[in-house]
Amino acid sequence: MNILETKGLTKVYGGVVANADVDFTLRRGQITALIGPNGAGKSTFVGMVSGRIPATRGQVFFEGRDISALPAHKRIQLGMAYTFQITSVFRGLSVYENVALAAGRTLSADPEALDRRITAVLERVGIKDRSRQIAGDLSYGHQRILEIAMGLAQDPELFILDEPTQGLAESEVADFINLIRTLAGETTILLIEHNMKVVMEAADYITVLDQGMLLAEGTPAEIHANAAVQAAYLGTAVDA
Amino acid sequence: MTRFSKADALHLGILAMLVIAFFVLPTYHVGAVSRIMVLAVYAIGLNLLFGYTGLLSLGHAMFFAAGMYGFGLAIKFMAAPVLLAFVLALIAAAALSLVVGLLALRTAGVAFMIVTLMFAQTAYLVVLYFGEFTRGDEGFVLQQAERLLLGFDVTSETGRYFVAFSVFAICFLGFARLVQTPFGKRLIAIRENEERARMLGYDVGRYKLLALIVSGTISGCAGALYALLFGYVGATFASVQYSILPLLWVLLGGAGTTIGPLIGVMFMFYLIDASSAYTNSYMLIAGLVLVLLTMFAPKGIAGILRLRVMPWLP
Numbered sequence: 001m002n003i004l005e006t007k008g009l010t011k012v013y014g015g016v017v018a019n020a021d022v023d024f025t026l027r028r029g030q031i032t033a034l035i036g037p038n039g040a041g042k043s044t045f046v047g048m049v050s051g052r053i054p055a056t057r058g059q060v061f062f063e064g065r066d067i068s069a070l071p072a073h074k075r076i077q078l079g080m081a082y083t084f085q086i087t088s089v090f091r092g093l094s095v096y097e098n099v100a101l102a103a104g105r106t107l108s109a110d111p112e113a114l115d116r117r118i119t120a121v122l123e124r125v126g127i128k129d130r131s132r133q134i135a136g137d138l139s140y141g142h143q144r145i146l147e148i149a150m151g152l153a154q155d156p157e158l159f160i161l162d163e164p165t166q167g168l169a170e171s172e173v174a175d176f177i178n179l180i181r182t183l184a185g186e187t188t189i190l191l192i193e194h195n196m197k198v199v200m201e202a203a204d205y206i207t208v209l210d211q212g213m214l215l216a217e218g219t220p221a222e223i224h225a226n227a228a229v230q231a232a233y234l235g236t237a238v239d240a
Numbered sequence: 241m242t243r244f245s246k247a248d249a250l251h252l253g254i255l256a257m258l259v260i261a262f263f264v265l266p267t268y269h270v271g272a273v274s275r276i277m278v279l280a281v282y283a284i285g286l287n288l289l290f291g292y293t294g295l296l297s298l299g300h301a302m303f304f305a306a307g308m309y310g311f312g313l314a315i316k317f318m319a320a321p322v323l324l325a326f327v328l329a330l331i332a333a334a335a336l337s338l339v340v341g342l343l344a345l346r347t348a349g350v351a352f353m354i355v356t357l358m359f360a361q362t363a364y365l366v367v368l369y370f371g372e373f374t375r376g377d378e379g380f381v382l383q384q385a386e387r388l389l390l391g392f393d394v395t396s397e398t399g400r401y402f403v404a405f406s407v408f409a410i411c412f413l414g415f416a417r418l419v420q421t422p423f424g425k426r427l428i429a430i431r432e433n434e435e436r437a438r439m440l441g442y443d444v445g446r447y448k449l450l451a452l453i454v455s456g457t458i459s460g461c462a463g464a465l466y467a468l469l470f471g472y473v474g475a476t477f478a479s480v481q482y483s484i485l486p487l488l489w490v491l492l493g494g495a496g497t498t499i500g501p502l503i504g505v506m507f508m509f510y511l512i513d514a515s516s517a518y519t520n521s522y523m524l525i526a527g528l529v530l531v532l533l534t535m536f537a538p539k540g541i542a543g544i545l546r547l548r549v550m551p552w553l554p
Contacts, residue, residue, distance in 0.1 A: 076441030108422035
């Protein structure tokens, strides 16, 4: 069964169509990249999936259940995790407390299990030695990693990452790809990404959005060979 | 764990000092500290909403007044015993907080400030409108005989001090505990980054409403306590001045710290007290000090302590 499905999902901003009748399916346990030129409506799309942005019309199904009417926090409670395009952590709190808030929704009644989860997640992403640091004092790259840690700490069924490698150094991008690959099979990942290296190396499956509409779907090899995609997007991006 | 025990030691140490203060301070200051403790309860109430949840209410006087009038009117018109009147006062404040919260929390930021200010003005005008019962600006006095707490006279200096101390201690320690619970930490999360908190699956609207209800009820508790200990109920306490004062206390003492409210009230009380000994225009001196503190210590006194010497300060 597909973990996520949308039917006719549409968003209109005062006459501008950001997403037009997007029918999308997301396969369970895979890493799917959502790509497309700037302004293709990728962030709007995942915003509507996660409930941050109200849809103009259309439906969202999560685990076969229609969640179109649920507010964002209820969707997250069903097992979605979401990282923002623009880094969004609790800047005044320590790294540990940031992750504790993420894991605490389900584990706050059991302090020991909570502590174990936090330690395990921080170890996994490699910032355990910084757990006492204030999040706002971390470097940009570490803040992005912290945000990913906050997503993982929720043990999500579906993990939506909105441009996680934006602004990262090349070595950090390589670490990110490795981290994401280790998550394959554990959870389903929907990745919005501009960096073609990340997409080609990390994704099992690619969906291309162009001008608010679904343009193509397929494996990285298929997408690479797709003429329509090349015209719309890859031709310029890969050469650049 | 050291962090927790240090904070606990600090809180208990402050309470111990307040007990000792009663025995060593001259009468004038004993009376002053009684008043300070009552007003500090009020500041604790606002601190939960403003300092911890990040919601700036400019209308907390309505909750203080709800407690004060809930208590005073219950005694005046129902001849209710003190404890019952106190419970009614808390219910009145909680109910008002719920209604105001449901409406005002539909807004955020500056709009929230204005809406709470408007609600408080309405509350003030309601008090004046029903002057037949509330005696309006003039207010009314609760007789000594009406202020027996389980047969115990709270109008004596000793009685007043220790009733104020007991209620303060409960609110102070309860509050310190509350902000360490998952509930308290989620309020801080909302203050730090509301959208992030929502996208971690927290029902931000519900948490804010709960914070407002607890905050309003604590403020109402202070209002009822004031009426009980000082025997006076008047519309001044519903005026805009009494919405701004707790904000100043919290800002001066340190918003978002457990000890800030007490420090702020005490500092401001003695600032005005000391400067009025020299000049009639004492508010000028108070104002100047406030401006300087805001410029050089925007996080308040406890905020500075946390930054410089006590990073573990809760």
